[in-house]
Amino acid sequence: MSEPVPVLYVVDDDASFLTAVSRMLRAAGYTVRTFPKAEDLLAQLSDTPGCVIADLRMPGLNGLDLQAALAQHANAMPVIFLTGHGDIPTTVRAMRQGAEDFLTKRAPKEDLLEAVQRALTRDARQRAERTRLRALRARFDALTPRERDVLRHVVQGRQNKQIAADLNINERTVKLHRTAITTKLEVRSVAELTRLVQAAGALEETLPTFPKGQ
Amino acid sequence: MNWITIAWPMVAAACLTLALIELRIGLAQPGRAPRLVFAVSALAVAAVAGLELALMRTDVLAEWWPLMRLLDIAVGVMIVSLTVFIWVHFGTGNKWLALAVPSLYAAGLVFDYLPGPLGSGMTYQKFTGFRTVETFGGATFSVADGVPNPWNVFPYLAVLALIVFVADASLRLWRRGGRRRAVIVGGAVVLFLSIGGGQSALVETGIVQMPYLISWSYLCVLVAMGHELSADIFAAAQLSRQLQDSERRMDLASEAASLGMWTWDIVRDQIWATSRARSLLGFSESENLSLSRFVSVLHPDDRDAVRHAIDGSLNADRDYEVQFRVPLPGGHTRWIAARGRADRDTAGKPVLMRGVVLDISARRRSELELQQVRGQLAHAARVSMLGQLAAALAHELGQPLGAILRNAEAAELFLQHEPPDLDELRAILADIRKDDQRAGDVIERLRSLLKRRSIELRALAVGDLLASCAALTHADASARRVKLEFEAEPALPSVKGDPVHLQQVLLNLVLNAMDAAEGEPAERRRVSVRARRDGGRSIEVAVSDSGHGMTPESLALVFEPFYTTKANGMGIGLPISRTIIEAHGGRIWAESNAGRGATFRFTLPISKQPMAEEAPAA
Numbered sequence: 001m002s003e004p005v006p007v008l009y010v011v012d013d014d015a016s017f018l019t020a021v022s023r024m025l026r027a028a029g030y031t032v033r034t035f036p037k038a039e040d041l042l043a044q045l046s047d048t049p050g051c052v053i054a055d056l057r058m059p060g061l062n063g064l065d066l067q068a069a070l071a072q073h074a075n076a077m078p079v080i081f082l083t084g085h086g087d088i089p090t091t092v093r094a095m096r097q098g099a100e101d102f103l104t105k106r107a108p109k110e111d112l113l114e115a116v117q118r119a120l121t122r123d124a125r126q127r128a129e130r131t132r133l134r135a136l137r138a139r140f141d142a143l144t145p146r147e148r149d150v151l152r153h154v155v156q157g158r159q160n161k162q163i164a165a166d167l168n169i170n171e172r173t174v175k176l177h178r179t180a181i182t183t184k185l186e187v188r189s190v191a192e193l194t195r196l197v198q199a200a201g202a203l204e205e206t207l208p209t210f211p212k213g214q
Numbered sequence: 215m216n217w218i219t220i221a222w223p224m225v226a227a228a229c230l231t232l233a234l235i236e237l238r239i240g241l242a243q244p245g246r247a248p249r250l251v252f253a254v255s256a257l258a259v260a261a262v263a264g265l266e267l268a269l270m271r272t273d274v275l276a277e278w279w280p281l282m283r284l285l286d287i288a289v290g291v292m293i294v295s296l297t298v299f300i301w302v303h304f305g306t307g308n309k310w311l312a313l314a315v316p317s318l319y320a321a322g323l324v325f326d327y328l329p330g331p332l333g334s335g336m337t338y339q340k341f342t343g344f345r346t347v348e349t350f351g352g353a354t355f356s357v358a359d360g361v362p363n364p365w366n367v368f369p370y371l372a373v374l375a376l377i378v379f380v381a382d383a384s385l386r387l388w389r390r391g392g393r394r395r396a397v398i399v400g401g402a403v404v405l406f407l408s409i410g411g412g413q414s415a416l417v418e419t420g421i422v423q424m425p426y427l428i429s430w431s432y433l434c435v436l437v438a439m440g441h442e443l444s445a446d447i448f449a450a451a452q453l454s455r456q457l458q459d460s461e462r463r464m465d466l467a468s469e470a471a472s473l474g475m476w477t478w479d480i481v482r483d484q485i486w487a488t489s490r491a492r493s494l495l496g497f498s499e500s501e502n503l504s505l506s507r508f509v510s511v512l513h514p515d516d517r518d519a520v521r522h523a524i525d526g527s528l529n530a531d532r533d534y535e536v537q538f539r540v541p542l543p544g545g546h547t548r549w550i551a552a553r554g555r556a557d558r559d560t561a562g563k564p565v566l567m568r569g570v571v572l573d574i575s576a577r578r579r580s581e582l583e584l585q586q587v588r589g590q591l592a593h594a595a596r597v598s599m600l601g602q603l604a605a606a607l608a609h610e611l612g613q614p615l616g617a618i619l620r621n622a623e624a625a626e627l628f629l630q631h632e633p634p635d636l637d638e639l640r641a642i643l644a645d646i647r648k649d650d651q652r653a654g655d656v657i658e659r660l661r662s663l664l665k666r667r668s669i670e671l672r673a674l675a676v677g678d679l680l681a682s683c684a685a686l687t688h689a690d691a692s693a694r695r696v697k698l699e700f701e702a703e704p705a706l707p708s709v710k711g712d713p714v715h716l717q718q719v720l721l722n723l724v725l726n727a728m729d730a731a732e733g734e735p736a737e738r739r740r741v742s743v744r745a746r747r748d749g750g751r752s753i754e755v756a757v758s759d760s761g762h763g764m765t766p767e768s769l770a771l772v773f774e775p776f777y778t779t780k781a782n783g784m785g786i787g788l789p790i791s792r793t794i795i796e797a798h799g800g801r802i803w804a805e806s807n808a809g810r811g812a813t814f815r816f817t818l819p820i821s822k823q824p825m826a827e828e829a830p831a832a
Contacts, residue, residue: 014613016613027631057693058692059692084610105619
């Protein structure tokens, strides 16, 4: 991979635990950066791959606050929570927000390392996905507004004649737009076009609105 | 032999008897001058009786004159002694009248001894002869005939002055409340003087043919004084009965109350004690006791307190009141409460101390038991409070333990490196030791709070108290997202307190405050603990929260047992806190904040002794 080395961001208000856990992760071969406060991490976020290992209970921003803030960020890294003891409501909420893992502070090293590995794998996957979607968005961005109107109708499975009537344009013009769309999006069939639009679901706001439930 | 020769000696004997009785009483008891003076008057009357009889039996002028002179002297002694008697016995007589009596009589008496026609006699100026008069029962007596001396008005004036003097003194005595004595004694004396004086005048002026009856009229006084005497005897008998009664009641009371009584003669340093007092203090019946002997049987720790109490009583005129221990053979201890008071001489110097001792071992035992029960309750409350903190404390303990584990794991990994990073390994070991110490501290804090022990007061820094409370609660506070602040004024003096029990109070208040603050949105949850000086004698600790506050009703009731506003509260935390604070000599109360929430405050007395340097923890 040409990707840079992943970094583990460790956040804990307990200095002694922060040192110990980062020391172990370094010994296991990882690149580690430590933060005594969640606020410090958020202020220094870059686009490098990696994952966050955070204490759930901290003064100021706690683990869940950090997770929520990260989700809003372009580099939404997975979060592994470490806690002295986890109560059920907190765990459920963390998991629902997409926590990679939830471990006690005294969990075996193997569990922690496995969780880190899983998180890094997930980060890599999400990162690749984000790259692909960004490329996709670039292709859709090339469409003219009129072409997008036509595309919306096409993916709904409407005939050229119906589209021409709806948009109040010539049927030949519709055909020309369709050719331009397939060329710009590099697809050969309507089926492939529909799949591509679905895959780019994250780009909904830039696309013609899909009917609900599709 | 006729009845006259029997009657007059009888009167003389009666007077003599009374005189001897009064003389006996007067000599036996100091401060009984009236008795002595009265005895003199009775003796004089006995003499008068004898002279009267002798005068009746004589018809020879050479015998008659000396007898008359003697009679005049005897009457004089009688009149003067009666004057003095009333003066000292009543204490209300008029001085001038009292002085007039002997002066007037002496003026009359002079005529008995003057030469020439004037000096023929106080009573008669000229003697004419004797007459024999027959009276009841055929008894005969002789009567002198003569010309009365016009100067014999002096003795009559003396008698008159005496009558006025006695009447005046009686009246004053009556007004002062001495009614019985005024009527009986005063009345009898006036009656005697009137009869005696009047009859003498009649005899001397020759109006009646009778012997002198001065001694007979004195019988009035005899009866009155006899009555006085018997009243005194009755009163003394009653007093003695009352005294006996009172003594028996005292015995009964002291027996029932198990009181031992003692008296300490300060001047001779001798202690008298009842057998109960002796047995309570462990002395034998016959042992001679002194102050130092008494102090020697006390528990060594109590001796100074007892000496101090005695000094306070002697010098500052306080009641002597102290409790002390007497060690008994066999290792037991008897608790004694002692009370007493000093008697002082006229100069105010203490000469005697009287008091009681009482065995209060049983009371002390039940007090101790009560204290133990309180201690157990406080302990139970402490354990239950630590239960509330358990989750936070587990977290507290989890931190160092987690760090130790991670460090150990890191060390294992570093050891696999080639070559192993020894500096890193050394740093790891140092960190492990540090975290172990941290975990140990948490456990030690818990253990000291879980231990069951009674309150032991010693000098204690309030800052340490706050710091220790902060260590116990910060994890819980951060879990509950409460901003918890501790702040102690700089250079606070130490207080007198028990660290564990005070920690319990502070923890209780802080946990309650956090409960109250938790009802608020996270950014408004604040609890602050502040310690500051409160005047020169105490330190105040205030725990404020930003909760919803308290109703006036709650403020009044929070310290009552079983009152609670929490769903799962027991209502024992604050009552126990109050017991603890009051046992420290402080005060605890609650108030509503001007803005939001409530503040609980307690005070602790400042320790007079400097803080003992604590040995560093091993």
